[in-house]
Amino acid sequence: MVTVLDLSNAPRVRHPEKAHRPDQEVLRKPDWIRVKAPVSKGYAETREIVRSHKLVTVCEEAGCPNIGECWEKKHATFMIMGEICTRACAFCNVATGRPLPLDQNEPESVAKAVAKMGLTHVVITSVDRDDLADGGAQHFAETIRAIRALNPNTTIEILTPDFLRKDGALEVVVAAKPDVFNHNLETVPSNYLTVRPGARYFHSIRLLQRVKELDPSIFTKSGIMVGLGEERNEVLQLMDDLRSADVDFMTIGQYLQPTKKHHAVKKFVTPEEFKSYETVGMTKGFLLVASSPLTRSSHHAGEDFAKLKAAREEHLRKPVKASA
Numbered sequence: 001m002v003t004v005l006d007l008s009n010a011p012r013v014r015h016p017e018k019a020h021r022p023d024q025e026v027l028r029k030p031d032w033i034r035v036k037a038p039v040s041k042g043y044a045e046t047r048e049i050v051r052s053h054k055l056v057t058v059c060e061e062a063g064c065p066n067i068g069e070c071w072e073k074k075h076a077t078f079m080i081m082g083e084i085c086t087r088a089c090a091f092c093n094v095a096t097g098r099p100l101p102l103d104q105n106e107p108e109s110v111a112k113a114v115a116k117m118g119l120t121h122v123v124i125t126s127v128d129r130d131d132l133a134d135g136g137a138q139h140f141a142e143t144i145r146a147i148r149a150l151n152p153n154t155t156i157e158i159l160t161p162d163f164l165r166k167d168g169a170l171e172v173v174v175a176a177k178p179d180v181f182n183h184n185l186e187t188v189p190s191n192y193l194t195v196r197p198g199a200r201y202f203h204s205i206r207l208l209q210r211v212k213e214l215d216p217s218i219f220t221k222s223g224i225m226v227g228l229g230e231e232r233n234e235v236l237q238l239m240d241d242l243r244s245a246d247v248d249f250m251t252i253g254q255y256l257q258p259t260k261k262h263h264a265v266k267k268f269v270t271p272e273e274f275k276s277y278e279t280v281g282m283t284k285g286f287l288l289v290a291s292s293p294l295t296r297s298s299h300h301a302g303e304d305f306a307k308l309k310a311a312r313e314e315h316l317r318k319p320v321k322a323s324a
């Protein structure tokens with residue numbers, strides 16, 4: 001069941017559903033998790049563009065460790081439909097509660113910010129909007145169209161919610177023709193009840209499969225975090241499930257605990273284990289696998305899009321083996 005939290009009369013608390021939870025020990029990060037401090041000129045310029053267009057980014061809302069690196073290069077991931085999410089996932093730092101009505105000017109504002117930043121590839125994500133009849137599908141589609149109208153050479157990647165119980169929503173988004181459709185599985189199915197309780201694993205797999213059925217020209221992408229207590233074999237099974245749905249690109253990164261009220265880090269996965277996941281993933285037929293401690297869905301998304309296109313072309317050039 002999806003819970004929409006009504007906090008209209010309560011003082012604003014970022015994660016009300018987590019407030020009563022016992023504290024989880026926050027483990028010290030290992031040496032291989034190093035991030036760039038957000039102090040550069042490019043970082044300040046990106047922040048100014050985001051503020052002046054009154055936009056929200058997942059980079060800030062989720063407390064992404066790569067913000068110093070990405071914003072220096074003017075890579076930001078815009079989060080549309082507000083900064084309050086109707087789900088309450090145990091890993092996520094985005095605020096939860098009752099969202100505000102949609103800002104009808106937002107598609108235009110995002111398109112203008114993309115133009116000002118000169119982005120050749122943009123990633124758009126959103127909070128979950130279970131309160132809206134279409135889950136925000138139309139707003140996603142309008143944002144894609146507005147970006148395309150003002151920035152015809154910019155490629156567009158979207159990272160969507162699961163549109164659970166929103167019949168027809170996915171079709172509306174796919175019809176707007178994003179270049180990359182990303183929807184994250186986040187973790188292995190055995191963790192769903194504790195990590196992603198509002199979602200359904202096989203619904204998410206089916207969503208990705210349906211995108212390819214509706215429009216095979218769109219690249220599909222999905223990601224997980226590791227270090228949440230999953231077994232290696234479960235990750236390998238999840239890879240097979242994504243390949244069954246014809247997903248092109250998989251990302252794997254280390255889960256980092258935002259506060260002591262969030263899900264505990266069960267393990268810091270070593271860089272060697274990440275590399276091994278990448279190797280195995282490629283043998284399973286993904287066009288691309290990005291796997292490292294600081295990999296995030298939108299990290300290096302522009303460079304990865306170029307690699308995806310090259311990998312697809314290479315794949316299509318390969319001669320088809322004649323059957324005996």
Ligand code: SF4
Pocket residue numbers: 058059060064065066067068070071075076077296297298299300
């Ligand atoms: S990895 Fe993605 S979310 Fe994190 S700072 Fe970069 S663009 Fe933003």
